[in-house]
Amino acid sequence: MLETCSKDIYKVKGRLIYQSHDDDGVIEVVEHNGVRSLHFGSSATQSSLRIDDPEKLELAYLRAMNSWMLFKDAPEQGLLLGLGGGSLARHLLYHFPDCRLVAVEYRKDVVRVARSHFGLPLDARLKVILGDGGDYVRRRAETSSGYFDLLFVDIFDHDGMSPSLSSIAFFDACRTLLKDDGLLVVNLWNTDKDLFEAYCDWLNEAFEERVLFLPVNEHDNIIALAFNKGSPAYSLKALRSRAEALEPLYRIEFSSFLRTLVKSNPRVINRVIK
Structure with missing residues (x-):
């Protein structure tokens, strides 16, 4: 049993195999029942890797973030804000060989742990940038537009979502960086009611109410899928067939x-699915 003190005393089952501290807090790696997990000074699991099946997405919220596959084919360019243990980046690199990724991560030690303990590869298709994801998006949107097929937001510290995301300007910039048929995927987690409603309002304003919310059962995560203006209308019948076809390929519960x-x-729903 791991027991560590940050702001509160918490317990995580398993064997502590790595621990470090930086200016932003604690970074811990714990193993339990064949699963290696990343924690940032709390019991909340940031990333998990099943050691004998590393290509399967272990965490339900990460599988839910990949529900974008219901609506889009193989991407060419993706932007990830927040790297964590690198599960999402590894998944995209493994399944989509022609996809090139940019990942922005604030904490240098998180990048190092993703490579040393979670198998994030040194791959020419993946560019890792150290910095604040919200600031990166706003700066890049000033000089670039219509570049990414997919933009993922999964940025947390020990208190929850990064404050650099908390404005309509951030979500406007995300939309600017997406191609006309691009998708923004946001993991909304550990937010209080007022802040969660603010995120929903910003998303709906930036994407003209073409936003679907996907609750993850028995977890505090809600995944937002925001569709840019050029996204096609989708047939529910076609989506059901697509979900059934994709499930065995990716081992994700798309249906x-x-x-x-x-x-x-x-x-x-009728704004996105016909």
């Missing part, structure tokens, strides 16, 4: 996610 998307977004 379940599709049902939840339809159920959870009754007022706006």
